[in-house]
Amino acid sequence: MAEVTLTIDGQRVTVPEGITVLEAARRAGIFIPTLCQDDRLSPWGGCRLCVVEIKGMRGLPASCVTAVAEGMVVETASPAVIEARKEILSLLLANHPQDCLTCSKSGDCRLQDYAYLYGVRGDEYQGERHNYPLEEDNPFFIRDMNKCILCGKCVRACAEVQGRSAIDFAYRGFNTRVTPPLDVTLREAGDCVFCGNCVQVCPVGALTEKQRLWQGREWEFKKVRSICSYCGVGCNITLYVKDGRVVKVTGYENPEVNNGWLCVKGRFGFDYIHSSERLTRPLIRTGERGSGQFREASWEEALDLVAEKLREIKEKHGPESLGVLCSAKCTNEENYLLQKLARGVLGTNNVDHCARL
């Protein structure tokens, strides 16, 4: 591929033709703030926070939608650029609830990060503020359009990734709002499949997972990588953990598999692990079979009983009188051990699982 060489903040950078100034800067290790940009979505250039100065170009172009060119000279942090970014942030904050004290997104909010970075306090302008009711009627997430900064990432994720366009911009000017058709809720409109990919791309606190509410601050969570426990796609996920509980799941960007995207089950359906109906102690049957009557037992007792009975049946009726079902929900290691138990110890090939079902 053809390459071009340009200068960014005095640094000469050689990059492939066709990429954006933003991408070139990132490759050179130069930071440019963005709100509406996501490599996985189409470039939009809406938030203007990534503006830069380019010699010979009029105004301040948005680096996320400006292609690199040979000999280009770019300034990413000139006084004019900083001034523009501060102004943009002031205008955003003029109509943004400043409730970082209790906002779930605090600590993982781009708007908060940049306000801090550029020293914008949010009291620069006084004017009208929105007072929209929260949309809370679906079981998975809350839409608080008072916090929306109209970056359009949710709109693009829904249209370009999920392909459903369950939401779009409506109204004009100051009243512009992201909404399902006819300004009803997502649940009422019926187009949304609640994949929550909009929630994950939202850079501010406009979209929040319900299960995560009041469970802790973003910086308190331990993040653990895992694989979704539902279907066979094997989506890579990050578990957010606090005090022995998983409170949130996000998609991990493994481009080979799910690239960060998830479905409703993977993102919101994990709470079964904390169900009060989980088994917590070994049980031994006391009543009639099928009566559901059990008594709790120690591991020692339960395991001894299992081992004894399996051995007894094998001796009395032969190995072929025993059968084992492995699990499509357990790990490779566990399935390996169980078929080893069946074949190597019990001596039977009566091993199967629900692959056929």
Next chain:
Amino acid sequence: MTNSIADIAQADCIFVIGSNTTENHPVIGLKVKEAVRRGAKLIVADPRHIELVDWAYLWLRQRPGTDLALLNGLLHVIVKEGLYDQKFIEERTEGFEEVREAVEEYTPEKVAELTGVPARDIVEAARLYARGPRSTILYAMGITQHITGTANVMALANLAMACGHIGKEGSGVNPLRGQNNVQGACDMGGLPNVLPGYQPVTDPEVRRKFALAWGVEDLPGEPGLTVVEMMRAAEEGRLKGMYILGENPLLTDPDVSHVEKALKNLEFLVVQDIFLTETARLADVVLPGAAFAEKEGTVTNTERRVQLMHKAIDPPGEARADWEIIGELLKRLGSQGEYSSPEDVMREITRLTPSYAGITYSRLEEKGLQWPVPSLDHPGTPVLHREKFTRGKGRFHVVHFRPPAEEPDEEYPFLFTTGRLLYHYHAVISRKSRGLEEICPEPEAEINPADALSLGIEDGETVELISRRGRVKVKARVTERVSKGTIFMSFHFWEAAANLLTIAALDPVSKIPEYKACAVKVKKLLA
């Protein structure tokens, strides 16, 4: 999958058959949409108006259970119009001539009659698929859960080989696997006829290798029983004891009233699970295992990618990681060797399983590895059958259409078919998730408006579905998603277990039950 998930986006033509991808494998559904948005042509063959139909260039609405006629019909057109890949067929395959003759009778007109798909659509679909240039096939249980399931898959393989659409990016025959580690459970020998890595139990060399590693004299050399066969054996008293790990056959097996009888007839039943499932309630001993976030280990996804799960939290109460529990039992039953961690177990697996030989936990950390990974320096295998097939030359198989084991008749006039919904999963875990349960709390039976009208059934009304094996009461959802004469129901709900109705007719090779077609009648209940 012969190919990779990422690979789907590179296809020019995607043929989806027997897969409601956006509800069952939603994130692969996103890949299909990405491909369509990029210009790929999508052919959907499905009796129901699933979401992907709205993305399709061509929708082939076959009658449930007629897939094989349709697939042979496509190959017929490809042969007739000379759209096959002569070079690929000559160099890489054998048996084409026989298949070519066998599909002679599947003219578009005849297939249209059998399947209900217009002849011109069959011709167009065949052309689109054959011409690609990159064409891929995605399928799921809609193909396999029939008495001709194995033949259906062979027919798909025939199509792909005839057109040379296999062994390269953007192509392949790609089954979408339903559970997070169903691939891995198969890979690890969770099947009656193979040891880990699909090494046959009938091969004395293989048995010797494992026996030596496990410190036993010999291993059983006869293939064992499948799930459904085990249930029959239990019912007949031949099977006395069962150990069930994380499965709920009482809800998921066909004709469940027989399963219940079978399990009750056992002398001893152990169930290891995270919930007291319908099956666990029948157990003599219930062992509390751990959920995915509570243990470390690997799972293998539908594209053969082995991936690492880390432990995030402890299991509740005294529950234990399942590998620990089985390890304890191995010890008690006199097996050699102890395992200090799942990684320790994996080291043993990789020593004995050639396709996993190059896997280590540290290599899996970032992106996982697609098997076969024969050595530590091997990068994994995103595309199978690149140079040659597993057996050398790809074998064409002559397969002929057969109607479902039970077809609608005067007494049971409706064709009954089952499947999964977006908001639920199999039978247990999604129903313990508050959000999923709130948005989708109860089962529904989909019925076509014309049928509803003739039976006087209104949307939301509770009706009774009756088959020769059982009956369930369920809410009717009157919708065009199903065609006239067809009833669809999901199998997630114990309150109205679809598998009370399904038939335990099995594919003769795979022993997969025919969940996707049986006959029912619909009874209006008195108000």
